[in-house]
Amino acid sequence: MTDSLQTTEAGEAREPETVYLGRQPILDRAGALHAYELLFRDSPDNHARVQDDVQATAHVVARAVGEIGLSAVLGDYRGYVNMNRALLFDDIVHIMPPERFVLELLETITFDAALYRRCAQLREAGFEFALDDVVRLDDAILETLPYVDTVKVDFLGADQAQLPELARVLKQHGKALLAEKIETHEHFVRARDLGFDYFQGYFFARPQVLATRRPSASRIALLRLLSLLADEPAMGTLEAELKRNPEIVVQLLRLANSSAFGLSRHVSSLRDAIAAIGTRQITRWTQLLLYADGRGLPWRSDPLVQLVGTRARFMELAAHVLRPSDEAFADAAFMTGIFSLVHVVVDMPPAEILAQLNLSEEIRAAIGSGRGALGALLGMSQAADRGDLLVIDPGISDAAFARLTPAALARLHVEAATWFAAHRLE
Structure with missing residues (x-):
């Protein structure tokens, strides 16, 4: 893929300047636009070079929702997005507004009871x-x-020869029919005569490649700042690093001046902002900026930032219930929630980016395979995101988890959403 983190001759990581997304129109029986299918593209060439289905769909969603924007990509229409089995259970589903997306089940999916339950939930x-x-x-x-x-x-x-019977049976089951790979006028007329509702193919339009310039703010700078914050830097060191990233400074000044901190006066200097917010809060909001960076959306309407912010706070609150006096565990829970979605916005496989962030083994195990107490909390937060009944995994041996009843977890999820709403940047 060409839209991956690239390296300059000096060995410094940089992001590509342009991102791409393909879309192909889906028309109704009158020939009017009904929807778009969204397609992975990694260059201006109108070809799909997909090496990993999960990563490809992650790119499609991130670019449509954030970097290009749903209004530019879809207008008032829905977008069809390819989903394999792993993606249906992946966090990326929660980034997509359900009223704007249709999930396409690929023919390679193995259907079973677990998948049917997941489809019913969605x-x-x-x-x-x-x-x-x-x-x-x-x-x-x-x-x-x-x-x-x-x-x-x-x-x-x-x-x-079997198309009439195929269309008839599907219609009997009450399904809308979409004929794809319509390449001639004769194909279109026959499909319409057979009762198909929607049509897609080269006869109408080849996929169009959309492109946008990446913003100047670099996620690499945010990762570097997070690495510095992990070592509890001196005020001067932190101030010097922040001055290298004016976009981050602007966001942090907004945060310091927001009503969330209840300050009696607005801060106007970077040093005042650092003192007012504190390094712990700077770390947390830098983590959230990693998701918001360059997406061009107000925080209140950015589904990715809302999801990750609420998830991280939910895990922190649950960690306090488990171990009321263990601030380190609560901080680790918050970080686990934050970085559970980092692969969506940084073009790397999850294991690779987690290793580069130098996270603790406990956090990496929680995100990578759901192991440990943090993994259990992450699973609960993902269940809360889906609106599932929150049932404790019977394999968890820690007796403290008995305090996290479904009612308690539902209350914590509301508190987490309220916290994010109160602290969001305007």
């Missing part, structure tokens, strides 16, 4: 599903139909 949250690349009916597809809203039929791949 449909209750407001998502719609499309079953992709259908060419024939079989028992597996018929079993899946109750969980999807739209069926995308590969018009070229399907047996032409």
